[in-house]
Amino acid sequence: MRVRGRLRTLVAGLAAGGWFPALAAAAGEKQEKLVHVADTRGLSGFNLYFADLYNTNRLLFTLETIAITIVMGATLGFVMDKLVGMIGLDLSKRDVKE
Amino acid sequence: MDFLTITLPISGVAINPLLLVLLGVAVGVLGGFFGMGGAWMVTPALNIFGFPMPFAVGTDLCHMAGKSIISTRRHAKFGNVDVKLGLIMLSFDVVGIEIGARAVMLLERFGLAGLVIRWVYVVFLALIGSLIFYDFIKKRQMDKSGGDQSKSAITWHETLHKIKIPPMVNLPMAGVQCSLWLPATVGFMVGLLAGFLGIGGGLLMMPALVYLIGCPTYVAVGTDLFTIMLAGFYGAFTYGMKGRIELLAVVIMLAGAAPGAMIGTIATKYIRGYGIRLMFGATVVCAMVSVILKQMGQGGAASWVIMTAVTLMTAIVAIGMFKGAARELRERRLSHEPR
Incomplete structure (x- = not known):
């Protein structure tokens, strides 16, 4: 149970740390710069x-x-x-x- | 050719200026000949050359306005520009563009904008292409059976001219007298479609002027260029304020577009109106094939179709112009020779 709990914490940490948002952003189109x-x-x-x-x-x-x-x-x-x-x-x- | 590469000062794009000159020549020839801005070929080409999309659109609009000055000026001297008709259509065109753009925003909310726009575009290009080819075939049949040579094969405009809702307007260059509401409605509908499809509108305006208003092909080309020039300056202003114009690229492209626009405009002097319509129809079909390929995820093939069509059409128009000019010079020399 402890191992599973740590895994869950690791996954949540990775998601919050930017892995999932980065993956989601990579799936979309490249954004243009707003100010040039x-x-x-x-x-x-x-x-x-x-x-x-x-x-x-x-x-x-x-x-x-x-x-x-x-x-x-x-x-x-x-x-x-x-x-x-x-x-x-x-x-x-x-x-x-x- | 790397030694020729320059870095454009505002966008920071590194490019060979010869490419911009050649693009300017091609769009000048076809724009002057067909009476359109050519955004459907310039914007993707600039994007392929490395311009970010907003810079490609802004730079194209500014260049389009400059190039249209050259073509409109020449067409006006041939008596091909109906300023009154152009101004009426343009004022209702902008209202249509605004409503069309709002419809796109609505579709975007449902996540359908890209798909719907592309297929509506394909349907309209198919309709315009079929209409032009049908008109051409019918005209040939009429000519063979000894019909009136000056009469058009498709005469929808004659029916529309019977609607006499005041005020009536006289459009001397186009040789048309009709209700003001006819060009106003046609301008509005063209604007609505252009705003919805996100295109300049020349591709729609030219056939609309011919088949719905009843303009001769040359007057349709000249008047269309006049409206494109005004719309191009408005576009250049808004994109300039947003900082999305690369002035140096505009200047280089204009240097190529100037001889190109001259060749395209003078070619209308030697090529019959129905020849212009037929080539316009072929160009519309190529644009349609390109959009279908893009929709199928074949972006490379779509660009290839557009570039090949542009190169071929430019070559055909230029050959037509040079042949006509050579014939005119030969005839003039013969008429001046002592007998």
């Missing part, structure tokens, strides 16, 4: 500026990200239009129908 911080060590220039901004001012980071995306999209669209125009394609109309 950019590692600025070894960064410089553009990357350092944006990583710092990311860590310190999320709103400004978001607005600058969107602004860069808009400027890049508009500029690249304009440049591509000019390049295709230089090849000689007519980009003002379409001939094919449904």
